[in-house]
Amino acid sequence: xxxxxxxxxxxxxVTEDDVMAVRRRxxxxxxxxxxxxxxxxxxxxxTSELARNVVVHGRGGTAKIEEISDGLRAGIRVxxxxxxxxxxxxxxxxxxxxxTARSMGLGLSGSKRLVDDFDLESQVGVGTRVTVxxxxxx
Amino acid sequence: MIRGQIxxxxxxxxxxxxIHIELRDAVAEAFQADVLTTIEKDGAAGLLIDISxxxxxxxxxxxxxxxxxxxxxxxxxxxxxxxxxPEVAATLIRMGYSxxxxxxxxNVDDGLELLGHIVPKQRGA
Numbered sequence: 281x282x283x284x285x286x287x288x289x290x291x292x293x294v295t296e297d298d299v300m301a302v303r304r305r306x307x308x309x310x311x312x313x314x315x316x317x318x319x320x321x322x323x324x325x326x327t328s329e330l331a332r333n334v335v336v337h338g339r340g341g342t343a344k345i346e347e348i349s350d351g352l353r354a355g356i357r358v359x360x361x362x363x364x365x366x367x368x369x370x371x372x373x374x375x376x377x378x379x380t381a382r383s384m385g386l387g388l389s390g391s392k393r394l395v396d397d398f399d400l401e402s403q404v405g406v407g408t409r410v411t412v413x414x415x416x417x418x
Numbered sequence: 419m420i421r422g423q424i425x426x427x428x429x430x431x432x433x434x435x436x437i438h439i440e441l442r443d444a445v446a447e448a449f450q451a452d453v454l455t456t457i458e459k460d461g462a463a464g465l466l467i468d469i470s471x472x473x474x475x476x477x478x479x480x481x482x483x484x485x486x487x488x489x490x491x492x493x494x495x496x497x498x499x500x501x502x503x504p505e506v507a508a509t510l511i512r513m514g515y516s517x518x519x520x521x522x523x524x525n526v527d528d529g530l531e532l533l534g535h536i537v538p539k540q541r542g543a
Contacts, residue, residue: 296442303474321474321505325513328476386477390513 287347293360294340299331302343306358309347313354315416322394323356323414329387330360330410338362338408348413355396355415363407370402424449426456431463432533433495434526437483438471446482454489462495464533468526470501480515487520496537497521500529 289309291302306327310320327343334341341362348355367373374389388410392398397413423445427434435453439445453465467483469475475483487497498521510517521536523529 300440300442307473318505318508321503321509322512325474325476325509328474328478329513332476332478386514390477390515393512393514394509 281350281352284349284351285346286349289345291343291345292340293331293334293343293362296335299328299335302331302345302358303328306345306356309345309356310414313347313356313416315354315356315414319414319417323358323412326391326394326412326414327358329391330358330412333387333408333410334360334362334364338364340364341407350415353415355413357411357413360410360412361407362409366404366406366408367400367402368404370400374400420444421448421452424452426452428460428462429530431461431537432466432530433457433462433464434466434468436468436471441479441482446479450482450486450489453486454493457490457493457495462490463537464530465490465495465497466526466529466533467497467499468501468529469499469506470503470525472506473503475502475506475510477513477515480510480517484517484520496533498523498529498532500524500526 289305291305292298293302303324307320307324310323331343339362341360344359346357348357374392388400391412395412395414399411402408423439424435424437433456467486483499490497500523502522521532523532
């Protein structure tokens with residue numbers, strides 16, 4: 281399947297207000313593309329978690345929102361990038377978080393369960409990039 | 419802190435807090451302080467937190483709500499979370515956040531009824 285990028289929006293993520301702005305933008309796009317309410321809540325919530333991680337743990341960064349299509353379905357992809365401290369033990373962060381609501385674990389592992397594709401790259405001292413994709417179901 | 423952004427109304431011995439705006443850090447802290455000082459000042463057997471106005475609840479907001487309930491409990495007030503939308507319930511469970519220890523009801527009416535059953539009639543009336 282050939283993927284096509286229909287539109288790209290790049291937003292900064294430095295303050296709490298930026299987190300809300302990115303979240304609102306993602307919701308607007310999902311609504312415009314007529315995602316169902318459950319899918320809208322899923323991608324908006326995942327965006328909220330990951331955007332907050334960029335601001336709180338990553339010392340700020342950016343969110344790139346892409347409106348995509350695979351020819352059959354519309355999709356939304358969001359790439360969160362920061363140049364923060366990075367994640368030393370990705371496996372550990374991704375595995376847990378059930379009991380510690382405050383940890384980054386819940387944000388990352390929880391977000392993964394809300395989207396169709398989840399990709400995490402991180403290098404200590406360089407930064408972190410998380411990419412999530414949600415496809416329209418029906 | 420920005421106090422008084424989230425209205426807290428009294429229905430008999432119950433307080434009703436309606437969260438209708440995005441909870442940012444400052445608002446969340448002020449909300450917790452408002453709830454607790456209202457309980458201290460006037461007393462309350464129960465606290466209903468109505469989130470029917472929220473279209474998403476992320477782990478941050480879920481934590482604030484659960485925390486507020488535990489704080490109220492320490493002061494003798496039972497909290498019931500009401501008005502959660504279907505897509506919010508689905509999202510929280512899928513994320514692995516079960517809101518354990520938080521009493522819930524479908525809406526304000528059901529929440530009041532639940533409080534009527536579980537809170538001993540100890541005050542006034």
